Amino acid sequence: xxxxxLAERAxxxxxTVLKIESGNPGVAIWAWVSVMEVxxxxxxxxxxxxxxxxxxxxAHGRRVRKRDLRKKLDF
Numbered sequence: 301x302x303x304x305x306l307a308e309r310a311x312x313x314x315x316t317v318l319k320i321e322s323g324n325p326g327v328a329i330w331a332w333v334s335v336m337e338v339x340x341x342x343x344x345x346x347x348x349x350x351x352x353x354x355x356x357x358x359a360h361g362r363r364v365r366k367r368d369l370r371k372k373l374d375f
Contacts, residue, residue, distance in 0.1 A: 310334040 303321075307314045312331045319327045320335055336342045 306335065306338060309338045 301309075303314050303317045307317045310317070310331070312334060316327060316331050317335065320332060333342065333345075336345070
């Protein structure tokens with residue numbers, strides 16, 4: 301598949317395809333996803349996971365705010 305065909309199918313410009321190929325960080329994420337979808341690589345995003353970040357999220361828990369019962373909001 302040529303760059304022109306890829307760009308047309310992904311609904312991006314050929315310049316955007318060039319930037320993606322060169323690893324330009326300024327390309328919008330939707331353009332990356334669109335190109336990956338056309339190339340059949342979208343499933344690889346789901347395969348990417350960071351076990352360290354997941355462990356940290358699980359260990360951190362969720363912050364629960366406690367209400368200050370001394371405050372009376374009497375209008």
